[in-house]
Amino acid sequence: MSDFDMMDLPATLVKRLELMGMTEPTPIQKQAIPHGLNGRDVMGLAQTGTGKTAAFGIPLIAQMLELEGRPAPKSVRGLVLAPTRELATQISENLRDFAQNTPLKVAMVVGGQNINTQIKRLAPGVDLLVATPGRLLDLLDRRAVRLDAASFLVLDEADQMLDMGFIHDLRKISKLIPAERQTMLFSATMPKLMNEIAESYLNKPIRIEVSPPGKAADKVTQEVHFIAKAEKKELLKELLAKHPGERALVFGRTKHGCEKLMKDLVKAGFDAASIHGNKSQGQRDRAIEAFKSGKITVLVATDVAARGLDIPDVKFVYNYELPNVPDNYVHRIGRTARAGKDGAAIAFCAPDEMGELKDIQKTMKTSIPVASGRPWEVLEDPAKPKGRGGRGRGRGGRGGGSGGGQPQGAAKPAGAGAPGGARRRRRGGGGGGKQAAQG
Structure with missing residues (x-):
């Protein structure tokens, strides 16, 4: 029995994690997943390489497996925002791995790829969408995607999004997502502006910090x-x-x-x-x-x-x-x-x-x-x-x-x-x- 068995996850998801070789949660996963499963807003502070994607991805997949029906055309049920194409690609690959052999549909939209292909991909509706802010706004302007049915929002590497000037894009996007939602924010550092972001996006979040900012991996x-x-x-x-x-x-x-x-x-x-x-x-x-x-x-x-x-x-x-x-x-x-x-x-x-x-x-x-x-x-x-x-x-x-x-x-x-x-x-x-x- 893996430690994930003790988290009350769906049996299909636990089995999938075992096949992926995931049996022992990392510190950030051990603390964030139970709160995520309970629907709490989460603010997680942890360095890269600590398993943050699974910390929000596993509770996302687990909760979405309990939803009934299929997403409406052009709509998404959960949105993950990332600052770069490379990070968005990594997140989408991990989420697809977690969701393998389930009905959940994971899609990704980033700059540098054909937007018409992405419009077609979103047309039937998707369960989980991973996106960079700029390309998502382009698709919203073209009315190719709707966020009014999204009940989950994740901001990954939020500090880098601030560094790269995405603050105004994030504000535009947040207004299009229902206020009644679960939000999880993950960041490697905690700049002052992050408090404004947390207050704007999160509702009484649980704060989790597993390694102090500026600390390198132990090995x-x-x-x-x-x-x-x-x-x-x-x-x-x-x-x-x-x-x-x-x-x-x-x-x-x-x-x-x-x-x-x-x-x-x-x-x-x-x-x-x-x-x-x-x-x-x-x-x-x-x-x-x-x-x-x-x-x-x-x-x-x-x-x-x-x-x-x-x-x-x-x-x-x-x-x-x-x-x-x-x-x-x-x-x-x-x-x-x-x-x-x-x-x-x-x-x-x-x-x-x-x-x-x-x-x-x-x-x-x-x-x-x-x-x-x-x-x-x-x-x-x-x-x-x-x-x-x-x-x-x-x-x-x-x-x-x-x-x-x-x-x-x-x-x-x-x-x-x-x-x-x-x-x-x-x-x-x-x-x-x-x-x-x-x-």
Whole structure:
């Protein structure tokens, strides 16, 4: 007997979970599923890789199996909103797995796919619809779908939806869903605006928090290499060559940079592909499928893949370029050490990334162990406007500090930020913006 047997789930669903190898609920599942089954609104805080999809998917499927009849034309009975195509795809695949051999119909609509095909898919009505906000609004504008019969609403990775500017879309959508509904909201972090969302969408929710924001998965080992920017590529090739056949995710910041890095890795003999906002949905899907099947072993990506990729066999995550949003580091390394497996997260830090590293370590409340080199000094350049930060001078990095140049001004202690913080980059680089996510 599995632990799911004790949750008063339908026998068909318990059997399906056993066939999927799910016998022991994760902490977030153990706490959220009973409340979800009782019809309570749920606010769940948990990092990626902790089993959040099943935490809301299992009670959704269980309750929908008790509904009578079929959905009306163009209507949906339950709506799951996700910020990116990749996450929506993962959720819909999981929900279809849970609902296999039942009458329930699960559909997905995201940007980057033919909208006329999606209109036909929705015409008969569906039980569960997984959608990105932008494409759902497009379909609502065309009167291809109705939400007035939806009795379940799930907001997954709600913090990322806020980061990507979906707040106004969410408000429009919420007005079209009956007030009498069950709502579940799941998030990896809890920004201040989330309280407004919770008050607007949830009714006396039960709050569940299984791991503090900014905490990495327990089985992820982390390390950082202090290295000049010009030497990162050779170090990456060297490290990748040490574990041939093992899947590795490599994160960069920009679409152009990721594409160039991928082509350089292919020229060097690695089986690599890339996904970013300039890729079509078909190209992204094919790259992810090839990565899952092992046809390629290196996937170079912007933060479009920081959430939503559930590939248990990813052994290594390389932060080739550090993210300028600290929480994204946690989401990136959450792509490894999934389903109870071990994983490694390797970061490369150039002189101008010391500010980002400092912010990441502050968010995680820990210091990342040093694998090579020594922390760069961050100096203020008096020739630059105040607040833009300084350039770094090497302190024994892999290239002997050659990448830092010869800055002017007084030296600061190793690893210290320049006045006003180290130089920051404009948020949204690397295709993580709203348009890139939806197509």
